[in-house]
Amino acid sequence: MSGTPRTSAVRIALVLPDMLGTYGDRGNVAVLAERLRLRGIDSEVVEINAGEFVPADCDLYMIGGGEDVAQLVAVRHLRQQGTLVAAAERGAVVLAICAGMQILGTSFVGSDGVVHGGLGLLDVSTRPMPKRAIGELVVRPDPAFGSELLTGFENHGGCTYLGQDARPLGAVLSGVGNGVNAVEGAVQGRVIGTYLHGPCLARNPQFADRLLSMVTGTELAPLSIPEVDALRAERLRAVGIR
Amino acid sequence: MVVGLVGSRDPGKRRRTLAATKLGKGAAWLSRTAGLGEGGIIGGRVAMALDRDVLSGLAAGRTVVLVTGTNGKTTTTSMVARALSAAGPVASNSTGANMPDGHVAALMARPDARYAVLEVDEMHLDVAAEQTRPAAILLLNLSRDQIDRVGEVRTVAARLRQVVVDNPQAVVVANADDPMVVFAAEPARRAVWVSVGGGRWTGDAASCPKCGERIDVSVERWACSCGLRRPEPAWSVHGQTVVTDGGRELELQLNLPGQVNYGNAALAMATVAQLGVVPEAALPRIREVSEVAGRYGDLVIGGRKVRLLLAKNPAGWHEMLQLVRTSGRPVMLVVNAREADGFDLSWLWDVPFEQLAGAQVVVAGERAADMAVRLRYARVDVTMNPDPVEAVRLAPPGDLDVIANYTAFRMLRVKGEA
Numbered sequence: 001m002s003g004t005p006r007t008s009a010v011r012i013a014l015v016l017p018d019m020l021g022t023y024g025d026r027g028n029v030a031v032l033a034e035r036l037r038l039r040g041i042d043s044e045v046v047e048i049n050a051g052e053f054v055p056a057d058c059d060l061y062m063i064g065g066g067e068d069v070a071q072l073v074a075v076r077h078l079r080q081q082g083t084l085v086a087a088a089e090r091g092a093v094v095l096a097i098c099a100g101m102q103i104l105g106t107s108f109v110g111s112d113g114v115v116h117g118g119l120g121l122l123d124v125s126t127r128p129m130p131k132r133a134i135g136e137l138v139v140r141p142d143p144a145f146g147s148e149l150l151t152g153f154e155n156h157g158g159c160t161y162l163g164q165d166a167r168p169l170g171a172v173l174s175g176v177g178n179g180v181n182a183v184e185g186a187v188q189g190r191v192i193g194t195y196l197h198g199p200c201l202a203r204n205p206q207f208a209d210r211l212l213s214m215v216t217g218t219e220l221a222p223l224s225i226p227e228v229d230a231l232r233a234e235r236l237r238a239v240g241i242r
Numbered sequence: 243m244v245v246g247l248v249g250s251r252d253p254g255k256r257r258r259t260l261a262a263t264k265l266g267k268g269a270a271w272l273s274r275t276a277g278l279g280e281g282g283i284i285g286g287r288v289a290m291a292l293d294r295d296v297l298s299g300l301a302a303g304r305t306v307v308l309v310t311g312t313n314g315k316t317t318t319t320s321m322v323a324r325a326l327s328a329a330g331p332v333a334s335n336s337t338g339a340n341m342p343d344g345h346v347a348a349l350m351a352r353p354d355a356r357y358a359v360l361e362v363d364e365m366h367l368d369v370a371a372e373q374t375r376p377a378a379i380l381l382l383n384l385s386r387d388q389i390d391r392v393g394e395v396r397t398v399a400a401r402l403r404q405v406v407v408d409n410p411q412a413v414v415v416a417n418a419d420d421p422m423v424v425f426a427a428e429p430a431r432r433a434v435w436v437s438v439g440g441g442r443w444t445g446d447a448a449s450c451p452k453c454g455e456r457i458d459v460s461v462e463r464w465a466c467s468c469g470l471r472r473p474e475p476a477w478s479v480h481g482q483t484v485v486t487d488g489g490r491e492l493e494l495q496l497n498l499p500g501q502v503n504y505g506n507a508a509l510a511m512a513t514v515a516q517l518g519v520v521p522e523a524a525l526p527r528i529r530e531v532s533e534v535a536g537r538y539g540d541l542v543i544g545g546r547k548v549r550l551l552l553a554k555n556p557a558g559w560h561e562m563l564q565l566v567r568t569s570g571r572p573v574m575l576v577v578n579a580r581e582a583d584g585f586d587l588s589w590l591w592d593v594p595f596e597q598l599a600g601a602q603v604v605v606a607g608e609r610a611a612d613m614a615v616r617l618r619y620a621r622v623d624v625t626m627n628p629d630p631v632e633a634v635r636l637a638p639p640g641d642l643d644v645i646a647n648y649t650a651f652r653m654l655r656v657k658g659e660a
Contacts (some may be wrong), residue, residue: 019454019456022386024590027619030591030619030620031619050449066449067449068394069396069453070449072454073449073456135585153588155586198586202615202616227614227615227618230611230614234611
C-alpha cells in the first residue's frame with residue numbers, strides 16, 4: 001500500500017458513536033477529514049450506529065470510549081458482524097480509544113465484574129484498576145508515530161496488560177496510561193489503541209498525519225494551524241513539560 | 243393542621259434547630275459586615291456544623307419541592323417559586339447555591355414560609371430528600387455534565403431512581419421525553435409526565451439506561467426492546483403552547499428566550515398544579531421571570547453591551563447556539579476548565595459548532611485555545627484572546643451574544659457592569 005499516491009477518496013468509518021462516543025471521540029474523524037481536505041485529498045465519513053452494518057471496505061476505522069454498559073453491547077454487535085475484524089486483517093488502519101481499545105483486546109472486565117472476551121485484534125487484556133485514572137496524560141511516542149510528544153486527557157478505570165504480540169504506543173511522561181510498566185496504549189500491525197481519550201487527534205497533529213500516511217501511502221506535508229500549536233504548548237506547560 | 247407554625251413537633255429538636263439557626267445567622271451577618279460576600283452560604287455552613295440535622299428541622303412543617311436535573315435547574319426553580327407564591331410565602335435558593343448549605347441558608351432566611359422550593363445538585367438529591375421529605379420532586383433532564391467529576395450519566399440516573407423509591411410520599415413530576423429521566427422516575431408511586439417539546443439534546447440518551455441497547459430517540463414515542471418506553475404525557479408543549487392535564491391550551495408568551503424554557507415552564511406549571519395552584523394563576527407569575535441569577539441578562543464588558551448566556555455542558559451549548567444563531571449578533575465564547583466546570587473539555591467536540599460557520603467568532607477564557615482549535619476544525623473564522631475584556635475588542639461592531647461556561651460566566655458577572 002505504499003509508493004503510489006491514491007486517487008480515490010479516503011473512507012473513514014466512525015464505529016458506533018452512539019454507544020462508544022461519550023467523550024467527543026467523533027472529533028478525531030472531523031480532524032482527519034479536515035486535515036485531508038486542507039491537502040486537497042477527498043474523504044468520505046461513514047457513521048455506523050448500533051443496529052447498522054459496519055462496512056468492511058473502509059480505509060480507517062475509529063472506535064471511541066464509552067460507558068461500561070454500552071461497552072458490552074458494542075462488543076456483541078461487532079463480534080456478530082465480524083466485518084471490523086475482517087477489515088483489520090485486510091490491513092485497514094484502526095484507531096481505538098479507551099473502552100474501544102479494551103474491547104479490541106483479548107479480554108476485559110465489564111461493569112458486571114465478569115471477564116469478557118474481546119475481539120482479539122490487540123494482544124492486550126484489561127482488568128479493573130484500584131483507583132480511576134483521571135487527568136492530563138503526556139506520552140513520548142514510539143518513533144513510528146512521530147517525534148512530537150502526545151498530549152491528552154485520560155479517564156478510565158482499566159489497567160491494560162500487553163501480551164507478546166502488542167507493543168506500547170509510547171512511554172508515559174505524565175499521568176497513568178496503561179497502569180503497567182509506565183507505558184501507554186498498544187500497537188499491533190495497523191491497529192492502534194490508546195488511553196488518550198476523546199478528541200486526541202485535535203491536540204496531536206503529527207499523530208493524526210501518521211495515521212493518514214498509513215492510509216494514503218504518502219508522506220503528508222505539515223500543516224500550520226497556530227491555534228493547535230498554542231493549545232499544545234499550553235497543555236504541556238500545564239503539566240510542567242517544556 | 244397547624245397553619246403558620248413551621249418547625250419540628252419534637253421540642254428538643256426545635257431547640258437545636260433554633261440555636262443552630264441563630265448562630266448561623268450571626269455568622270452570615272459577620273460575613274456581610276466584613277464585606278466577604280452575601281453571607282448566605284457561610285450561615286448555612288455554620289448552622290450545619292452545629293446541628294447535623296438542621297435541614298430537617300428547618301424543613302419540618304413546610305411543603306417542600308425539590309428541583310433537579312442537568313440543565314435549567316436555577317431557571318425552573320425560580321419559575322416554580324414564583325408560581326407557588328400564589329399559594330403563600332416561599333423560601334427558595336434562588337441564586338443557584340444548590341448544595342445542602344445553600345438549602346439551609348434558604349430556609350433560615352425565610353422562617354415564615356410555608357413553602358420551600360429548592361434547587362438541588364443531582365448528586366445531593368438523596369440527602370436533601372431524606373432531610374426535607376419533599377411533597378414533590380421535579381426531574382428536568384439528564385445529560386453529561388462535568389463527567390470527570392459527577393460520574394457517568396447512567397450512574398446519576400440510577401441514584402435518582404433510588405431517591406424516587408425512597409420517597410413514596412413525593413409526587414414526581416418528570417420529563418417524559420428524556421429516557422434517563424423516565425428511567426429514574428419510573429418507580430414513582432405517583433408520577434406526572436410532561437412532554438417538553440422539541441429542540442432538546444439527545445446525544446446522551448441513545449443507549450438505554452436500563453439495558454444499554456440502542457434507543458432511537460429521534461422518534462417522539464421512543465421505546466426500547468427491554469420495555470422502557472416514553473410514558474403518555476399528561477402535559478405537553480407544542481411550539482409556544484402548553485396543553486394542560488385538563489386539556490386546556492395556553493400560550494406561554496415567556497420573557498425568557500429559547501425553546502428550552504417553554505419546556506421548563508410546563509414542568510413548573512405541572513408541579514405547582516399538584517400543590518393546588520391552577521395553570522391560569524401560575525402562568526402570569528412564570529412570565530415575570532426574565533433574568534435568572536444573571537442568565538440572559540445584559541452587561542457591559544470592555545465598553546460593549548452583551549447578552550450573557552450560560553452553558554455548562556453539551557446540551558446547554560446546543561440550546562444556546564440555537565439561540566445565538568437566530569439572533570444574528572456577533573458571538574463571543576468564553577471557556578474555563580476549573581473544578582466546577584470539569585477539567586476535561588472533550589465535550590467541545592460533541593457540540594455542533596459547525597452551525598457557526600460564516601459567523602465571525604471571538605473566543606476567550608482560560609481554555610480559549612481548546613475552543614479555537616475546535617472552531618478552526620469546524621471551519622469557523624475565529625480570533626482569540628484569553629482575557630474577555632481584551633477579546634471583546636476583536637469582535638465586529640454591535641451588541642454581542644456571549645456564551646460562557648460556569649466559572650467563566652461568574653467571572654464575567656464580576657468583570658462586567660450591569
